[in-house]
Amino acid sequence: MVPFQTVERRGFKAMIRAIDPRYEVPSRKYVTETEMPKLYAKLREKVEKELCDLKYFATTTDLWSSRTMEPFLSLTIHYITDDWNLGSRCFSEHTAEEIAQGLKEALESWGFKEERQVCITTDNGSNVVKAASLNDWTRLQCFGHRLHLAIEKSVKDPRINRAVALCKKIVSSFSHSWKRRKALKKAQAEHNLPLHRLITETPTRWGSRQMMIQRVLGQEKALSQVLKADRKTRHLVPTWQDTDVLESISKTLGPLLEFTAALSGEQYVSVSYIKPVLQLFNNTVLAPADDDTELTKDMKRVILEYLNEKYSDPETVDLLDMASLVDPRFKDAYIADDRKDFMKTRAVAEIQSLLEVQAATVTEPHTSTEVAADGAAAAEVAVESQSKRVKRSLGSFFKKASDGTAALADRKAIEVEIKSYLQTMQKYLCIPATSAPSERAFSYGGNIVTCHWSLLKPETVDKLVFLIVELEESIKTSEEESKELQSQEEEAVTTLKIYNMNSERLQRNLESAKEENILLQESNTQLSEQMEGWVERVSELEEEMRRCEAAHSMMQQDVDTKDHRIKYLTDRLLGMKAWESDLEHEEEGERDASNGDENERHLQKVQKLIYAAKLNADLKSMDEDKDRMFAKLNDEIQAKEELKQGIKGLENERSSLQTQAEHYTEQVQRLQQKLLIMTEMYQENELKLHRLLTVEEKERLQKEEKLNKADKNISLAMEELDNYRQQAENMEEELEKTKQSYQTQISAHEKKAHNNWLAARSAERDLADIRRENALLRQKLTDTQFKLDTIDKDPYALDSLARPLPFRGERSPYGPSPLGRPSSETRPFLSPPTLMEGPCSRLSPRVPRAPPEPLAGGREMERSGGPHSDGSNSPTWERDRRGPPAPLGSLGPPGVCV
Template sequence: MSDEENPPQAKDDFVPKRKSKSAIWDYFGYKKEDVDQKQVICLECYKVVATKHGNTTNLSDHLKRHHKALYDEYKVKSGCEPKQKTICDAFASVTPYQKGSQRHKEITDAITFHIAKDMLPLNTVAKEGFKKMIRTLDRRYVIPSRTHFSQVAIKELYEKCKSKIEAELLSHVEYYAATTDLWSSRTTEPYISLTVHFLTEDFEIKSRCLQTAFFPESHTAENIGEALREAVAAWGLDETRQVCITTDNAANMVRAAALNKWTRLQCFGHRLHLAVENAVKNDGRIDRAVGVCKKLVSHFSHSWKARDALSKVQKELNLPSHCLISECQTRWGSRQMMISRILEQQQALTQVLSADKKVRHLIPTWQDIDVLESVSKSLVPMLDFTDALSGDEYVSVSFVKPVLQLFNTSLLEMQEEDTDLTKNIKKKILDYLNEKYEDDDTQKLLDMASFLDPRFKMDFISADKKTQVKARVASQMMECQEKSSCSTDVEPSASASASAPQAKKAKKSLGSFFKQSETVAKGDSSLSLKDAVEAELNTYMLTPPIDKEEDPLAWWKVHKLSFPRLARLARKYLCIPATSSPSERLFSTSGNIITCQRTCLKPAKVDRLVFLAKNLE
């Protein structure tokens, strides 16, 4: 007790327990003179704690009763928690899901969907970070091997998705449009794509990727045409129900469509690119000015010091902190954006380049600036139209004719303040587009699409063609009605006839007599079909057009019962894409899949992965 009444003044007077491993001994010790280490002393309150040799229970109880903060600290150090595991936790930590269980299949399917939809490499499932994430989410799930996902899971998902698309095409496709294009991967392997587009009965627009197939044959029109026909047949699609196919303007594509006797629509984006290229080619002034722009972009792209200096000058001059834009040879819009950015940053570029004698020659002259301003003024009005017409989630084909008229009457119309160069560029673009869209088949297709769009109707159809367009619409309405009548007039089968007498004869209701009278009246409907078509057509034309920013498909969904024959024609023509961008997007997806680390992917597997990435929902 004397020790407790007169505790030592310093903890240095105590020594730790010999050969101790427990963290509890950080808070207890022995006096130095206690050679045998029989009396345990608390280093906080200096009291003697009774305990047997090697037993630490009383020591932890002492801390818990008298020094709660030290006790909590001790529990953290020791890494043990007094909380006992629940039965569920104990069971979950030791019993993995069986491979055939529902939960195991759900998680495996979700991982497969994640890999296919987000275009991830299959070795993702073998990486430690991914495995740890899965263990954290569900400790009972044991992830299958990479081989399982490659050889089993992806194939099963592909077959399931393919069956779903086949059923959708069989049940919803009355008419469809298509797009196609050719592409070479980073390993120079050639591919041909095919997408289909259609409207459901509820006027929902659908786009489906059917293939990104390996195409090692020579890219002749005959081979391309045969490959496309085989692809359409493989999916059970009727060629007679194809409204048109949208392609670029390559000679082999044009001839392939002609050989298959398919109606073809030229890609508006590609045609506009060719029009711009035709307008600016063979002009030395433009070539020099654009060349200066390219050298400027190259200089600031390869010099960190130049970029840093440009950033500082931009702040000094209160200019936007924008980087220069590079040109893409196959996108005329990128050249226009490059020119606009050079003009925007002209003052900053001049100030930065003037400070370095070695690059002063890159400063654009006033003649170059005049040329760039003239080019920019002629091209800027058209910049947004390519992107706007490249979507596949809304109606685009009906916009082609209005856009062409807008170019002729407003956007590319000659202005008094225009320079001679600007006027020349505008004239060449208009002449080129008007010439290429004079084709009679193309005009008929665009007239039908524009007429069936409740935003435009006859607004952009020339006065001398309105009567012809109306007659063509009426003719096709009657054809659709006749085809519909033929498909619904099905004779009862023999088995149905045989089983009919066995059924109990139902008692006739009063309403059935009126139904019979209506059937008799419809027997002479062929005489009034022309009048019904004429009345429906006139009523549609008298209906006021909707706002230009409204959705025509939403309008048709509401009015399809009022105009049943026209609604079928709308489903036929409004599904056509104005550009071949859907096929080009497949190749962008392919490029994201065939990365530098995945160049050994086989073409068949590339086709599956692109198909899943575009069609999974």
């Protein structure tokens, strides 16, 4: 987003003038007072028309502050259309002076009634919660905020704080050094790790800490290698304790990140997922495992206790149970057993109330009391039957098993049984589980109320946010439409290719069909010739059959005659057998009667044998003739059957060939018709595609021109980039050189500073010696002056000065004695005025004038601070290094008076 004053800037005007000199840039006043209100009114009218028929809706709201610390209130409504599409609209960015009244005014300004609002989803801000309670609205707490707060509560541990702080330092060290980032890429390539950049934690972004930890754990080898190579960052290498803590955090919070992202969507139902997700947390995701560490178990326990506590109030439980109940995917699967009957009864009552409202709006009121009474009685009966029907329908609905498809897609299966149930679904399934849609408006508002736009009025901010959201939606829809058009265009191109391939294939098939038709015609002529030959042969075979039938009849007659002869012979044989039996009886009788002539008997036997042999030979020949006749007869019968079968086969083949010829002729005709139709369609499609291709060719040429220009710009940009890279390399080289020169200069300066420091130390020592000598001389001078003053007053006072004065300590009421041992506090601050203080003792006039004894060395050592003290404030080891001070004898004894 750019401010309105952009249209008045010289650079912008020069750019527009370079693009198109004919275009006149509108003024800032025209944009703010004419064009923007006009566009806002147009889009608002469009949105109001789309949302005028909504029966139920839910809302989300949140607060944010601009750069000028002015609070704003965002309001987003969520609804399900009659086409069962889940939609959302961001309406308001009003000032939040009075939140409750502001929410009511926002709904009234768009023509929405509070009665149709099902629920409002907010975060846990006390002001928003209080506003919802003042308006007496049903409120659902944002699942994302609750989960985020539960996670924040679970990570309040010193070990976690230390490990997370270490991660932040690692990320910060790489984000502020391009050399480390370059070394990290090299290390990632060496360890075959993905070339991912480190992620920084953002406090206002859910899950950013977890993503940072996962990225650090994933790149641990490369990070350790780079950090160990630098002396300044070796202390940032994670220890095994830090790694264990980070792995415990990642194991606990890793699965929760997916649930946060899944429940923040706007294009699908999310409120009915809260109960299944909570049950999944308790049973699987956050359930304690055997391989969990103590830290992991503690984190899981804290998160579960917090979520279960926050989602256990009765109002929230009733709302979530009803949302889960009306969802065809879940139904009563995630409702407690002791609440299933209660929720079903509530659902029946709600559906029945909806039906009563619909019936009340449809029926007209009756005027007469009798008709009203009859109508009331009928209405009671209707309500009773209606409630029974609803219960029956709900019972059959709950017995059905869900197939796991989308919640809104199952409406067709329900619509036949319960039409009013769909309104209940529209009522509860439009509620969002999180307030993320309203929070997304913060980015729009933050991009608008920048440092250049900090003086915008709240009404203007409201309009701009609405325009941005709606224009982005229209851009998304136009992009989707363009994608659909591109897909349709691609489908048209593919269909054209398929059509060309099919036409070519049909052409080939037609040519092959023509060739097959020619071959079939040739085969038909060949078959007709063969059929004529077969007809001639059939006629010949029929003649042969006639001859065979005649021969068969003659042979049948011969067989009959031979059968007759065989019967005759058999009768004769039977008679002969009877004769033999009679002869045997006669022989027995002759034997009994007399013994006849044996020769005659032998002759008779021989004759009988000869007759029997002839008879057997005749029978054998008759049998052989009979077998030959039967064999010939069987051969003729088989040949006749074979001829009949051949004739039948030829007739079948002829009929099949005729049917095939008819089929092929019909197919050729159909192919010709199809060919004509396809040629016409091909010509039409060719014209259409030619037009489309011409348009596409123009567009392609335009795109190629744009791409060429873009390539030129890219080449120029690449050249500039190469130049910049070369300049950067040169600057890096110069930087290295300057760094080396500065390092050499720094080392020289350090040496010089060290020498100067040594010279300063020696100068300090010399100064201390000079001060000490000056102090001694000053003391001598004061002593001498004191003695002179004393002599001037009393010439005989030198006698008393010859004796050592008594030691006066630091407790003298007149202050420290000039001849006494100074204390540790007053020793460095001795001065002539202090030495002159204190009363003077009376000097004896008998004492001769003589120089006093020099002070003992011990007293001087005590005054100077020890045998190795030189009067300076330097340490003892420094004074020892310099050696003992010069003897005081060279300066002369103190107190010498001339």
